[in-house]
Amino acid sequence: MKINGTPYRTIWLAKDGKTVEIIDQTRLPHELVVMALRSLDDAARSIKDMWVRGAPLIGATAAYGMALAAVGDASDAGLERAYQVLHATRPTAINLKWALDEMMAALKTLPVGERIGAAYQRAAEICDEDSAQNAALGEHGAAIIAEHHKAKRRTINILTHCNAGWLATVDWGTALAPVYKAFDSGIPLHVWVDETRPRNQGASLTARELNWHGVPHTVIADNTGGHLMQHGMVDLCIVGTDRTTRNGDVCNKIGTYLKALAARDNDVPFYVGLPSPTIDWTVADGVREIPIEERSAREQTHIFGRTEDGQVCEVQVTPDGSPAVNYGFDVTPARLVTGLITERGVCEASPEGLRGLFPERA
Numbered sequence: 001m002k003i004n005g006t007p008y009r010t011i012w013l014a015k016d017g018k019t020v021e022i023i024d025q026t027r028l029p030h031e032l033v034v035m036a037l038r039s040l041d042d043a044a045r046s047i048k049d050m051w052v053r054g055a056p057l058i059g060a061t062a063a064y065g066m067a068l069a070a071v072g073d074a075s076d077a078g079l080e081r082a083y084q085v086l087h088a089t090r091p092t093a094i095n096l097k098w099a100l101d102e103m104m105a106a107l108k109t110l111p112v113g114e115r116i117g118a119a120y121q122r123a124a125e126i127c128d129e130d131s132a133q134n135a136a137l138g139e140h141g142a143a144i145i146a147e148h149h150k151a152k153r154r155t156i157n158i159l160t161h162c163n164a165g166w167l168a169t170v171d172w173g174t175a176l177a178p179v180y181k182a183f184d185s186g187i188p189l190h191v192w193v194d195e196t197r198p199r200n201q202g203a204s205l206t207a208r209e210l211n212w213h214g215v216p217h218t219v220i221a222d223n224t225g226g227h228l229m230q231h232g233m234v235d236l237c238i239v240g241t242d243r244t245t246r247n248g249d250v251c252n253k254i255g256t257y258l259k260a261l262a263a264r265d266n267d268v269p270f271y272v273g274l275p276s277p278t279i280d281w282t283v284a285d286g287v288r289e290i291p292i293e294e295r296s297a298r299e300q301t302h303i304f305g306r307t308e309d310g311q312v313c314e315v316q317v318t319p320d321g322s323p324a325v326n327y328g329f330d331v332t333p334a335r336l337v338t339g340l341i342t343e344r345g346v347c348e349a350s351p352e353g354l355r356g357l358f359p360e361r362a
């Protein structure tokens, strides 16, 4: 996507052909800072500390993390250690394990001397595949938005939660890919942006990228969506996912489930942008089986912002001594999902729906 007219992905190879560069998303929305990843530890830290976040981008970064690791030690033991270090960074997004498994499959059978080149090649392919999948997903989702516009002949209001835009992927995004494709095709639309406490990925990242692209949007408190839906101000919801089960249960940022309940209660269609590496075919019951990341309470008790004189600082929003808990994700049961928007088309959130688009998985 473009930042002030300049095309950017969220991760890329530096001119030296070895160093990996990323946008440090903890510095957005106020500062655009590019960080260099030069080692396995740099890559692992960038995921764990959320310099990069979003399931597909976590996977892409881990893929390049394996390449950086191979530069240091391309032996079987070195690759296995790198796999374990990267896998331990965050537990919920299945794209992390998917990408690591892809890298191991590409490298394990090669002679050690061929592994570094093959690792960078596979990592680059994973990035290109993600961008292409999201662009295709965007076209399928844009058709849904176009149907709403054809029926209503007015600006279409879309609610999204957290950041499932191009900043959550290598490019295009998942929930926002349909928004960009529809907007670029001239369909009048507006996005309600859930701020998404506690890390404010909506307020800091979704608003930032929509602002860069010129998409009309309004940032709202997380608890506003139900009121908007009751008053007919939301035509459809589109969210992302960090792991969707073979039954169609959708794990996504904390608060997604509550939006899905409000959408069902108000007959608002609830869609999920789902590139296929985010499907966990080994899991059926998302509520019972998907590991939910619990992050530090400090992310709940403190918040970053910019002062009037332009200083970015962290302040405490709770009383000293008040405990906090910070669950990162929840699971929306398939019964509350209107449809899954994948790179192969839109399907029901059901085993039959997913097998229909991915028959090789039957």
Ligand SMILES: CSC[C@H]1O[C@H](OP(=O)(O)O)[C@H](O)[C@@H]1O
Pocket (backbone or CB within 6 Å): 053, 054, 055, 056, 161, 162, 163, 164, 165, 168, 169, 173, 174, 175, 201, 239, 240, 241, 242, 252, 253, 254, 328
């Ligand atoms: C397209 S994946 C985006 C997904 O990832 C976010 O979580 P986090 O920012 O903690 O990595 C959130 O669940 C988004 O929907």
